[in-house]
Amino acid sequence: MQIEQFNAAQRPEAVALLRPCLDIQRWIDSLANARPYSDVGSLLDAGRRAAAPFTSAELESALAHHPRIGERAAGNSTEALLSQSEQAGLGAPDAAVAEALADGNRAYEAKFGQVFLIRAAGRSREEILASLNSRLHHTPEQEELIIGEQLREIAVLRLEGLLK
Template sequence: MKLAEFNSADTAVAADALKPCIDVQRWIEAITAARPFSSRATLLDFAAQAAAPFTAAEVEAAMAHHPRIGERPTANTAEASMSRSEQSGVDPSDNGTAAALAAGNRAYEEKFGRVFLIRAAGRTAPEILAALNTRLSNSPAEEDAIVAQQLREIALLRLEGVISE
């Protein structure tokens, strides 16, 4: 969607464009209410500010939509399509890496009670696996802060892909 279209769109249409970026209603409402934006950069700056910080409840709700790293979502939604694209650096046919990611995901979920989340776009499978193994040594408080930051990064990257100049 072009910025001019986003700026002039009905609030519900604009919100629907933002929802696949991150399903946090407060963030979506803040952005749609702040329209019109003079530039894409202004929109992205505002979106970053609106995302800092996400509350624990917002993080939990947003996490419900994220697949495990290494598992490709099969749904035919904008969010699933974005996730598949973001995880393109993880080759599911690489059995060794796939097994290591699956084991790491299980360990992470046992320790933290949620899926491992990382901004996968631009990262290779070995980089993701290394981050997963490193983050397993974090405390829950440290990991909460990292997960919130990763969600912000994912939301902004997705927004960049949704709204063009």
């Protein structure tokens, strides 16, 4: 889709296009209501600004839509397909790395009570595993800041992909 088409879309269509990028209503409303954008860069900048900061409730809601890293997202929704595509870029898993990721996911969920979230695009499984192991040493407050940053990165990458 071109930026001109996004700008000209009826509001319900724009909202539907934005939701798979980041299913946080405040973010969606902010971007849909600020149209028209002069170019893709200005929309991406608006997406970054609208995503900072997230509330704890917004993070919790957004995390509910994300699969565990290394696991295939279920379903055929646009969001699931985006997640599948992002994680497909990780390549075929090495058995030891896949097992370590699964163990790390369990440890992370036991400590923080939620799935481990990281922008998978552009990272290897080994990089993700190293980040997961490092983040296990964080406090919940430190981790919330990082989750917000990762969620912003995912949202902006998805938004950029929507408008190519």
